[in-house]
Amino acid sequence: MAINSNSYGSVDDVAALVRRYTDAGSFTGETRPAEADVEGFINRTSATLNVLLAEAGFAIPVGQADAKAALDDFVVNQAVQLAHAANGAGPYAPGNEKLRGSPAGIILSEAETFVMRHAAGLEALGATRTYAATYGLQCREEDDGGDEIVPPFQREMIGHEIMDWDT
Amino acid sequence: MGDSAIQGYIQDLIQGDSNFDDDGVTLGNFRVLDRGSPPYAVVLPGRIVAGTRSGDWSQVQLIWEHPVEVFARFLDDYSDFTSARQAVVDVIGKNPTLGGNSEISNAHVSGATEAKYLYPAEGADVPTFVLSRVTVRVVEEVQYAGSGEFS
Numbered sequence: 001m002a003i004n005s006n007s008y009g010s011v012d013d014v015a016a017l018v019r020r021y022t023d024a025g026s027f028t029g030e031t032r033p034a035e036a037d038v039e040g041f042i043n044r045t046s047a048t049l050n051v052l053l054a055e056a057g058f059a060i061p062v063g064q065a066d067a068k069a070a071l072d073d074f075v076v077n078q079a080v081q082l083a084h085a086a087n088g089a090g091p092y093a094p095g096n097e098k099l100r101g102s103p104a105g106i107i108l109s110e111a112e113t114f115v116m117r118h119a120a121g122l123e124a125l126g127a128t129r130t131y132a133a134t135y136g137l138q139c140r141e142e143d144d145g146g147d148e149i150v151p152p153f154q155r156e157m158i159g160h161e162i163m164d165w166d167t
Numbered sequence: 168m169g170d171s172a173i174q175g176y177i178q179d180l181i182q183g184d185s186n187f188d189d190d191g192v193t194l195g196n197f198r199v200l201d202r203g204s205p206p207y208a209v210v211l212p213g214r215i216v217a218g219t220r221s222g223d224w225s226q227v228q229l230i231w232e233h234p235v236e237v238f239a240r241f242l243d244d245y246s247d248f249t250s251a252r253q254a255v256v257d258v259i260g261k262n263p264t265l266g267g268n269s270e271i272s273n274a275h276v277s278g279a280t281e282a283k284y285l286y287p288a289e290g291a292d293v294p295t296f297v298l299s300r301v302t303v304r305v306v307e308e309v310q311y312a313g314s315g316e317f318s
Contacts, residue, residue: 015203020240020295022203032242088286088293096289 001036006061007046008068009076011038017080021087033086041079048108049075052115059128067127074114078107168270173231173305174210176265181208181235186254200285200296206239206251213305221308225317231305232277241284241297248282248297255301270308277304 003010015022015038022028027035049071050060062068084090085103092103100106115122123129143149155162174194181192191207193199199207213233221228237255239248256276264271279301284294311317 019203020201024202024204026203084287087295089295090287090289093287093289095292098289 001039001043003039004043004046006050007043007075008049008061008071009042009046009073009079011035011042013072013076014038014042014079014083017076018083021083033083037086038079038083041082042075045075045078045082045107045111046071048104049111049115052111053122056115056119057129057131058119058122059130062122062127064122064126064128067122067125070122074111078110168307168309170213170231170233172268173213173233173265173271173307176268176271177210177233177235177259177303178208180258180262180266181210181255184254184258186251200238205296206237206247208251208255209236209238210234211236213303216304222310223312225310225312227309227311228272229307229309231307233303233305235301235303236298237301238285238296238298241294245282245297248299252279252299252301259303265305270310271305272308273304273306275304276301278302 011027015025015027019025021031021033023031027033027038029035033041046061053060053062062071081090081092082103085092085094088094090096092099092106119129141149178192178194181187182189187206187208188202188204191199191202191204192210193207194210195212197209199209211234213231215229216232217230219228220226235255237248237252239251241248256279259265259274259276263274265274280299282297282299285296285298286292286294
């Protein structure tokens with residue numbers, strides 16, 4: 001396994017934060033977790049982020065430097081927690097009494113919070129947003145027979161008055 | 168001479184053993200556990216278990232006991248741990264003056280605990296490290312000739 005081109009963060013970034021699980025600072029085939037395991041943590045967490053980013057209208061992978069750095073950090077920190085879990089430690093460790101739900105569910109929830117709350121910030125930084133936040137909302141103007149659909153309610157129908165505030 | 172010097176002698180000997188990296192043998196620095204290159208040996212300050220006048224009365228014989236905590240990562244078995252601890256036992260046993268020091272008249276391992284485990288603060292029943300506290304007994308001959316009442 002290797003890091004996917006759409007992924008964020010790196011194996012070395014994870015190793016720097018959990019050196020005790022490495023072989024002199026690097027994950028190998030003999031460490032716990034092994035290098036391939038860490039690559040899997042990174043790829044899967046990145047994929048979760050990318051699903052949410054795509055849902056919010058962003059082109060993936062996000063390439064804008066600051067936005068990417070933030071996404072790198074999110075993925076690396078999640079991978080660190082998964083590396084702890086592989087050693088029976090940290091918040092995702094099996095048997096941790098404080099663990100509520102599955103690690104995947106927690107990661108999804110935290111990623112959702114991150115992306116959805118800060119989509120405007122990612123866009124403001126210059127992350128490419130290929131379609132608007134209103135993507136998915138559509139207005140149907142004709143019925144299946146091709147006849148014009150008249151809205152059941154229209155302006156001025158139920159006591160509504162249009163006021164021209166400039167006059 | 169004294170405690171610090173003896174710690175240094177023990178550190179030097181263990182660093183010279185191929186089972187250990189030089190940086191993996193420290194004087195009291197447990198942060199070595201985060202280096203990612205086990206096994207580790209942490210030499211701690213000793214205690215004096217006995218002392219007596221000897222020789223021409225300007226000499227004092229002190230018997231020290233220095234703890235050396237030997238750590239190995241706990242993965243699938245105890246082979247790394249037992250090799251590391253045995254290396255410490257052997258390197259001390261082969262060097263009764265801790266490497267040719269005239270003020271040391273004897274040194275040997277006098278005890279070691281059974282395997283103990285270091286667990287993460289949170290998590291399941293999986294230890295991160297297995298360790299043993301090895302006791303190194305050192306007989307130091309301290310010469311006070313030329314000082315104090317012997318000057």
